[in-house]
Amino acid sequence: MNERFIAFEGVRKSYDGKSYVVRGLDLNVARGEFLTLLGPSGSGKTTTLMMLAGFEAPTHGTITLDGNRIDSVPPHRRNIGVVFQNYALFPHMTVGENVAFPLKMRRLGKAETTERARRALDMVRMASFDTRRPNQLSGGQQQRIALARALVFEPQLVLMDEPLGALDKQLREHMQLEIKHLHGRLGINVVYVTHDQSEALTMSDRVGVFNDGTLQQIASPHALYEAPANPFVATFIGENNAISGEVVELAGQNCRIRTADGSVIAALAGDGLKQGARTTLVLRPERITLSPPPGSPNRFTAKIEELIYHGDHLRLRVKACGCDDVRVKVPAAQAQSFQASGTDIAIGWAPEDCRALALA
Amino acid sequence: MAITLTDEVVRNAVDTAALTRRLRGLRRKGQMRALLLIAPLMFFLLAIFVLPIGMLLTRSVDNSEVALTLPNTVNALASWDGATVPDEAIYAAFAADLKASPREDVAEVAKRLNYYETGMRSMLLKTARTVRNAEASYKDAFIAIDEQWGTPRYWRILKQAMPELTDFYLLAALDMSRNEAGAIAAVAPENAVHVDVLLRTFAVSASVTLLCLLLGYPLAALIARSQGAVANTLLILVLLPFWTSLLVRTSAWVVLLQSRGVVNSALAWLGLIDPSQPLELIYNRIGVLVAMTHILLPFMVLPIYSVMKSIPPVYLRAASSLGAPPLSAFWRIYLPMSMPGVSAGGLLVFILALGYYITPALVGGPRDQMVSYYIAYYSNQVTNWGMAAALSAILLVAVLILYAVYNRIVGIDRLRIG
Numbered sequence: 001m002n003e004r005f006i007a008f009e010g011v012r013k014s015y016d017g018k019s020y021v022v023r024g025l026d027l028n029v030a031r032g033e034f035l036t037l038l039g040p041s042g043s044g045k046t047t048t049l050m051m052l053a054g055f056e057a058p059t060h061g062t063i064t065l066d067g068n069r070i071d072s073v074p075p076h077r078r079n080i081g082v083v084f085q086n087y088a089l090f091p092h093m094t095v096g097e098n099v100a101f102p103l104k105m106r107r108l109g110k111a112e113t114t115e116r117a118r119r120a121l122d123m124v125r126m127a128s129f130d131t132r133r134p135n136q137l138s139g140g141q142q143q144r145i146a147l148a149r150a151l152v153f154e155p156q157l158v159l160m161d162e163p164l165g166a167l168d169k170q171l172r173e174h175m176q177l178e179i180k181h182l183h184g185r186l187g188i189n190v191v192y193v194t195h196d197q198s199e200a201l202t203m204s205d206r207v208g209v210f211n212d213g214t215l216q217q218i219a220s221p222h223a224l225y226e227a228p229a230n231p232f233v234a235t236f237i238g239e240n241n242a243i244s245g246e247v248v249e250l251a252g253q254n255c256r257i258r259t260a261d262g263s264v265i266a267a268l269a270g271d272g273l274k275q276g277a278r279t280t281l282v283l284r285p286e287r288i289t290l291s292p293p294p295g296s297p298n299r300f301t302a303k304i305e306e307l308i309y310h311g312d313h314l315r316l317r318v319k320a321c322g323c324d325d326v327r328v329k330v331p332a333a334q335a336q337s338f339q340a341s342g343t344d345i346a347i348g349w350a351p352e353d354c355r356a357l358a359l360a
Numbered sequence: 361m362a363i364t365l366t367d368e369v370v371r372n373a374v375d376t377a378a379l380t381r382r383l384r385g386l387r388r389k390g391q392m393r394a395l396l397l398i399a400p401l402m403f404f405l406l407a408i409f410v411l412p413i414g415m416l417l418t419r420s421v422d423n424s425e426v427a428l429t430l431p432n433t434v435n436a437l438a439s440w441d442g443a444t445v446p447d448e449a450i451y452a453a454f455a456a457d458l459k460a461s462p463r464e465d466v467a468e469v470a471k472r473l474n475y476y477e478t479g480m481r482s483m484l485l486k487t488a489r490t491v492r493n494a495e496a497s498y499k500d501a502f503i504a505i506d507e508q509w510g511t512p513r514y515w516r517i518l519k520q521a522m523p524e525l526t527d528f529y530l531l532a533a534l535d536m537s538r539n540e541a542g543a544i545a546a547v548a549p550e551n552a553v554h555v556d557v558l559l560r561t562f563a564v565s566a567s568v569t570l571l572c573l574l575l576g577y578p579l580a581a582l583i584a585r586s587q588g589a590v591a592n593t594l595l596i597l598v599l600l601p602f603w604t605s606l607l608v609r610t611s612a613w614v615v616l617l618q619s620r621g622v623v624n625s626a627l628a629w630l631g632l633i634d635p636s637q638p639l640e641l642i643y644n645r646i647g648v649l650v651a652m653t654h655i656l657l658p659f660m661v662l663p664i665y666s667v668m669k670s671i672p673p674v675y676l677r678a679a680s681s682l683g684a685p686p687l688s689a690f691w692r693i694y695l696p697m698s699m700p701g702v703s704a705g706g707l708l709v710f711i712l713a714l715g716y717y718i719t720p721a722l723v724g725g726p727r728d729q730m731v732s733y734y735i736a737y738y739s740n741q742v743t744n745w746g747m748a749a750a751l752s753a754i755l756l757v758a759v760l761i762l763y764a765v766y767n768r769i770v771g772i773d774r775l776r777i778g
Contacts, residue, residue: 053677053681054680055677055681074680074685075680076681076685076686079683081682084677086674088672091697092696101679101684105684106683150681
């Protein structure tokens with residue numbers, strides 16, 4: 001497998017000549033990989049995608065695709081499929097003409113054009129909509145056509161810029177699966193931009209988290225969730241209880257943290273953690289258990305501040321370890337025993353479910 | 361059980377009818393209120409637009425003067441066969457009409473008859489003057505004034521001019537007339553002017569529309585792509601000509617284009633032309649096209665700009681990502697998407713250009729005058745309201761046909777003006 005199918009090297013981008021939107025990006029993507037770029041708006045993820053598509057030129061650095069430098073190749077010669085947020089189907093053409101457009105641009109024969117356009121429409125199960133106009137289709141249908149159009153010329157790489165942003169929740173989840181299956185079946189590369197973290201986690205082989213123009217961490221969804229590299233990634237991916245404290249003991253992989261109220265928490269040590277330094281803990285709400293057996297590590301008394309009902313689970317906001325806002329996710333099956341806020345309960349978690357991160 | 365059910369059905373039916381009535385009443389109340397709000401505008405339009413134009417257009421077929429002035433003659437000629445010399449009764453009726461009518465009315469009739477046959481005017485005025493003192497037999501009296509009254513020819517012309525409605529003016533506006541037998545035929549080529557003028561009007565309007573499109577489309581694209589202050593400044597520059605009067609703008613072109621004007625002087629100074637032989641840029645077709653294009657350009661730029669502004673740049677990006685080089689992306693994506701603006705601007709400029717009068721009159725030569733000039737000529741200089749109205753009617757019909765064709769091809773719902 002070619003580990004450097006796509007490579008960004010020292011790529012920087014500035015629009016106004018004063019500040020960088022993307023500041024120093026090094027990124028390698030393997031062939032056939034589904035990579036998602038995740039981040040809040042303005043984090044540089046879309047600019048990165050646009051540079052890959054060729055709509056923006058990097059101010060510094062190089063981009064290579066399959067070993068060839070592409071940063072000065074115009075977009076129409078890059079042979080990269082792009083699916084846009086609002087689909088960008090040409091309104092004056094029928095669905096069939098839209099899908100045949102890239103083939104026509106490549107001067108394919110009439111018979112082959114028709115055949116390949118039909119196959120692409122079949123692939124997204126839209127063959128019967130051939131003669132409709134885009135504005136006669138629903139959002140999900142338009143999305144499928146846009147997908148067919150980006151895939152019909154069999155590009156090695158397809159870029160998707162928040163393609164599901166305009167769909168409702170159910171359709172979005174359905175389309176997520178469909179795109180994932182298409183990727184698996186065609187064996188192409190997909191670079192996908194989204195600000196929806198659950199979308200990123202469910203679809204990708206790897207996720208790159210952007211913030212403030214830099215790549216914070218790039219890892220598999222599992223590693224990203226379980227071992228976030230820094231507090232930003234920890235808060236951005238999933239829910240997090242950011243309890244802060246001071247490192248009082250550091251022994252290899254393990255450490256002990258003293259919080260503001262004097263509680264001492266046993267945790268895993270993140271990279272670069274130093275004795276005596278300030279730190280932030282990563283502790284997922286679903287990893288906190290209620291009424292752990294006495295004597296187990298990390299057992300604390302907590303005061304219930306608020307109970308929030310979520311149907312399949314219950315959320316507690318409790319005060320513990322000197323932090324007012326510790327969230328606990330309780331499955332519905334264990335939720336009966338709670339009466340009201342103001343009660344004191346015992347909470348706890350395993351030291352390996354909790355990670356102390358070095359502050360930048 | 362069955363009875364209760366029926367009752368129920370009946371009651372429901374009554375309720376539905378009452379509900380429908382009530383809904384309709386409410387809707388009508390809303391519509392009335394809306395109508396009331398636009399009533400002043402409706403009356404204004406009716407009073408100063410629809411009514412006068414309608415009245416003017418009826419003048420193109422109106423021919424009541426002759427029948428009103430000569431009622432007895434109309435009756436007497438009704439039974440005449442048109443081939444033989446009329447009998448004494450007809451001469452007597454005509455004489456009675458001429459005696460009874462005021463001079464001005466007879467003059468009107470005389471003018472009217474002169475359209476059919478040059479010379480009829482003075483002949484009829486002379487006849488009317490003399491006949492006032494004549495006695496029976498009138499036939500002899502008329503023949504004594506002019507021998508032609510003794511032949512059926514003049515009487516046929518008179519009879520032809522009798523009906524209250526006439527197609528005379530409309531035919532004349534298309535360079536046609538009815539011959540003595542009543543059949544429609546083209547007039548002699550040396551007298552044919554109107555078709556030429558109509559064709560010229562359409563040719564000039566089409567040229568101006570094309571020039572405006574060629575100049576306006578890139579300009580609109582530039583403004584649509586500019587941002588903030590630059591776009592605003594450019595838009596103001598486009599609108600700037602509206603801040604001065606049409607007359608001033610047209611006169612400015614006279615200063616620029618005349619034989620010793622700014623353009624010729626500049627070219628001579630640059631050594632591109634011989635100063636003793638300046639380019640003829642004005643009082644010909646060039647002057648008309650330059651001045652009209654300049655004046656009508658904003659009407660092309662603004663609709664195109666407004667459509668272009670609404671085309672998201674993502675479509676061009678999509679086209680290029682799909683493999684379209686810039687030129688193809690423009691031809692296949694951008695141009696078709698900006699078409700509603702192009703057709704709106706084109707229609708607007710073309711229709712405005714059709715009615716242009718002042719500009720061709722000031723910067724054009726005699727061969728560049730458009731149909732409006734002739735409408736003004738007929739209504740102001742020779743007071744032939746019939747011809748003025750007929751030319752207007754033909755211009756209006758031509759525009760309506762054009763509009764219908766346009767609607768058929770482009771579809772009026774795809775038009776975007778503002």
